[in-house]
Amino acid sequence: MGEIVLLRRATLRVAFALACALIACLTLQILPAKLKARVSGTEAISGAARIIDGDTIEIKGERIRLNGIDAPETSQSCPSRWLGSWRCGDAAGHQLRKIIQMRTVTCEGHERDSYGRLIGTCFVEGRDINAEMVRAGYAWAFTKYSDVYAGEQREAEAAKVGIWTADKPVKPAWDYRKQRWQSAQQTAPAGCAIKGNISHAGHIYHLPWSPWYDRVSIDTGRGERWFCNEAEAIAAGWRAARFE
Incomplete structure (x- = not known):
């Protein structure tokens, strides 16, 4: 009777080991495919851009959310250096238009958000629009999702430009x-x-x-x-x- 129990336990151990090995093998086969889809799915679009707000544009009907940044909302106001406040959200949209200046915009993205918008890095004549917005103080580095523009934000803070003008803290767009x-x-x-x-x-x-x-x-x-x-x-x- 004892030998039968031991044999059953040994059989279960072998079956468990085989199952683990099979799962590991399948994981190794599936995981690279997922990673490959993530990095090889680059989408690119070029053309004249319509300004939606300080961090969103539209090219040929395609809505693009600028990756790694978050600009003040159009209705948002920020504290002024002296008294009162200024319409920083409105200014962010104007700043984005100023950077683009009716020139061709090229955007590259690797993913879309839940609303179908392309999350992209956009360029005008080789200049990174996303970086320009943060460096000029018209957008925050959206570090919740990416710290790629954290350096540009430090530059803007040190220079006290845009949303960093006042000594008072500014409520982030989020x-x-x-x-x-x-x-x-x-x-x-x-x-x-x-x-x-x-x-x-x-x-x-x-x-x-x-x-x-x-x-x-x-x-x-x-x-x-x-x-x-x-x-x-x-x-x-x-x-x-x-x-x-």
Whole structure:
């Protein structure tokens, strides 16, 4: 009886070892394929760019989110060096337009976000637009996702330019968005705070940090509606409000 038990235990150990070996083998075969897809899926697009806001552009209908940076939202204000505040979000959009100056923009990306936007590094005549925005003080290095522009941010802070002008701390764009979203959710139906407006310009959705958000009223009788997230709005055929 004891010999049978020992034999069964030995058999189980062998089976377990074989299973582990099989899993390891399959992992080694699958993992490189995933990594290869991630690094070989570079997408590139070139052309005239439409400015959406300080960190988003559109080329040939393709929406590109500038990788590694986060600019103040268009409706956002920042403390001034002296008194009051200045419209840093509005200024960020103007700065991006100034850098591009109607020239051809080339963007390269390796991934897309949950809204289908290409996450890209963009260039004008060889100049990295993303880096230029951070260096000029019109965007933060988005270190939550990438520290590639951390050096440019240190330069901007040291030079006290743009959002680093005042001695007072500036609320980062991601905190500003969070605050605006939470505030809008309190009065939005079912907490769905994105406004889907219909106008002569088409079906346009407004996020809580849009400069026009508070001025837009939703009339469901006209087909206007509320959305819970951007992906839902895009899927329904609405487009984001533009800076221009």
